[in-house]
Amino acid sequence: MSKDLTAYKNVWVFAEQRQGQIMPVAIELLGEGRKLANEIGVELCAMLLGDNVEGLAKELIAFGADKVYLAQSPLLSTFTTDGYANVITDMINEYKPEVVLCGASHIGRDLAPRVAAKVGTGLTADCTKLEIDAEDKKLLQTRPAFGGNIMATIICPNHRPQMATVRPGVMQKAAKDESRTGEVVTVDVKLAKEDIRTTVVEVVKEKKAKVNLVEAEFIVSGGRGVGSKEGFELLQKLADKLNGVVGASRAAVDIGYAEYQRQVGQTGKTVRPQIYIACGISGAIQHLAGMQESDYIIAINKNPDAPIFKIADYGIVGDLHQVIPQIIAALDNK
Numbered sequence: 001m002s003k004d005l006t007a008y009k010n011v012w013v014f015a016e017q018r019q020g021q022i023m024p025v026a027i028e029l030l031g032e033g034r035k036l037a038n039e040i041g042v043e044l045c046a047m048l049l050g051d052n053v054e055g056l057a058k059e060l061i062a063f064g065a066d067k068v069y070l071a072q073s074p075l076l077s078t079f080t081t082d083g084y085a086n087v088i089t090d091m092i093n094e095y096k097p098e099v100v101l102c103g104a105s106h107i108g109r110d111l112a113p114r115v116a117a118k119v120g121t122g123l124t125a126d127c128t129k130l131e132i133d134a135e136d137k138k139l140l141q142t143r144p145a146f147g148g149n150i151m152a153t154i155i156c157p158n159h160r161p162q163m164a165t166v167r168p169g170v171m172q173k174a175a176k177d178e179s180r181t182g183e184v185v186t187v188d189v190k191l192a193k194e195d196i197r198t199t200v201v202e203v204v205k206e207k208k209a210k211v212n213l214v215e216a217e218f219i220v221s222g223g224r225g226v227g228s229k230e231g232f233e234l235l236q237k238l239a240d241k242l243n244g245v246v247g248a249s250r251a252a253v254d255i256g257y258a259e260y261q262r263q264v265g266q267t268g269k270t271v272r273p274q275i276y277i278a279c280g281i282s283g284a285i286q287h288l289a290g291m292q293e294s295d296y297i298i299a300i301n302k303n304p305d306a307p308i309f310k311i312a313d314y315g316i317v318g319d320l321h322q323v324i325p326q327i328i329a330a331l332d333n334k
């Protein structure tokens with residue numbers, strides 16, 4: 001049974017926020033949404049979900065929202081697909097927006113298809129252009145197709161809302177005007193703990209590698225022989241003395257001693273520093289593929305037959321936990 005499409009009005013933007021910060025893509029969507037809303041002649045609205053995020057509503061209004069639909073609950077404090085999809089579905093069913101836009105972020109790509117399925121409409125993912133058809137006011141949603149060889153323009157003729165995700169960085173950000181005024185509509189959140197099948201145990205911020213491995217002149221790299229994550233702190237101390245960067249073998253990354261950004265080798269980074277110090281690394285071909293062009297290779301390994309010694313300019317046979325502190329002490333005494 002087709003829906004009464006005339007009941008659907010307004011352009012809605014999902015105001016993605018993380019830890020109380022509005023994501024740039026949401027501001028881009030407000031910029032694009034303003035243009036679309038003006039062309040259709042309707043209001044631009046933002047949907048804001050979270051816990052204790054009411055302070056952000058003012059910001060969304062400053063970026064152009066006429067109305068902010070504010071859904072707050074401790075159950076929405078961190079993103080869960082079930083929680084957010086259920087609440088947004090209820091909001092769409094109640095307020096009937098004509099257009100719903102989401103950022104094609106990790107969250108948006110997860111959320112938008114589930115919402116579209118729940119409300120029984122279509123979704124065009126990863127749009128790079130949105131326009132309003134001058135004649136029938138439908139949303140023309142353009143996205144690359146067939147490996148980027150053609151641009152396909154897609155419409156959603158028989159269902160509402162018309163839903164699209166938009167790639168971050170494609171649309172222009174809305175300009176901020178603190179003097180703008182708008183309405184905040186508090187949404188009644190009908191969400192129970194049992195509706196959410198996942199539990200967020202912890203949110204861990206991604207640690208970015210301190211310095212770019214590829215541009216480093218000194219690299220102190222550790223392998224499985226380092227023995228622990230804490231062991232890598234010793235390598236970091238040596239790297240700091242040399243103004244260098246810590247690298248790692250894949251074995252060390254796989255066990256969790258170091259982050260992937262530090263991996264050197266065939267499936268990691270290719271490096272060419274002045275000095276590469278390989279600590280507790282056996283010298284597998286896949287590791288050598290990423291570091292054998294280094295100017296000087298120094299290997300520390302307790303096994304005198306380790307293959308790394310075949311390509312090392314200098315080799316130290318010994319336990320790295322004893323050798324590295326001695327090198328650090330020698331550098332301190334210089």
Ligand code: FAD
Nearest residue numbers: 223224225249250251265266267268280281282287302320
């Ligand atoms: P191991 O081979 O286990 O060597 C540990 C070394 O530490 C040994 O030589 C041991 O004698 C020494 N040691 C132990 N304790 C001490 C101590 N206290 N003091 C001193 N020395 C000690 N590997 C990469 O590194 N990078 C890649 O990008 C990569 N890509 C791969 C892609 C594919 C398709 C495949 C199949 C493999 C890839 N590998 C890669 C894995 C690679 O084959 C090796 O398994 C890996 O490099 C081994 O890491 P490692 O030298 O740290 O560990």
